[in-house]
Amino acid sequence: MQRVVNCILRDKDRVLLLKKPRRGWWVAPGGKMEPAESIMDTLLREYEEETGLRLENARLCGVFTMCVEDRGGLAKEWMMFTFFADRYRGVPLKESEEGILAWHPVTSLSRLPAASGDRIFLERIALRQEFLVGRFVYSPEEELLRYTLNGLPGTKEVQP
Template sequence: MQRVTNAVYIHDEQVLMLKKPRRNWYAAPGGKMEPEESINRAIKREYKEETGLKLINPKLSSVFNFVMDDDQEWMMFTYVCHQAEGKVLEHTPEGTLEWVPVNEVLSLPMAEGDRTLIKHAIEDPQFVLTGTFYYTYDFKLKEQIVDNQLV
């Protein structure tokens, strides 16, 4: 199982998003964890590598399994953060960084599971959302199971 982290960084009513060239989909910046790396260290390292920003007090927002038709499985740890230091990179090999107004983020093209995770992070409730996403080989969402949510 591959472990990955990402973060929804919200500043001045905007979210810093990464437009990935492969599908032209948007995602929250982040990436793969190193062996034995804690999730907190991983998100700080990955976010700085991809964006140039050092997150200050990121808060865990959700933990989801991504299960693919080809038997791959990932575990995604999504953080939300409202403070950072540094300057956003002008160029990153991962794609294009863009500031997007908070009220427009969920209308961007992205993986449907990511939409769920980003929505939860933006709403910033007081619990960690957990569950599983089941995807086809070409990354179409087949099923979404959410273990805990506000009723």
């Protein structure tokens, strides 16, 4: 199973996001873990590669199972570990090999072009740094079919 990490970096009332060229969706910068690499080592390496910034106080705020279902069966699955930080060193790149970087007001996160599941947890973590555990199920066309979030009281499997 593929493991990926990302980080929601907040600086006052804004968040640094990366616009991926394939769909034009905004994501929290991060990337894939290499064999035998720790989650934190991956985060620090990938974040600096994609943004030019060194995170100083990243803490785990989300663990998500991401699935793609095709014809009722599991076609793809990966684990995503999402961190939150509000301190960093350096000057952010304007663009990296992965896409364009830009600061966005926290209040705009729910309106940005993004994967539906990302919109659900990005805003919650950026605003409240709450710890979330969830599962997001997508179609092959990247439509969110259903999700669960166990880290929030009363949250049940929901059809969005």
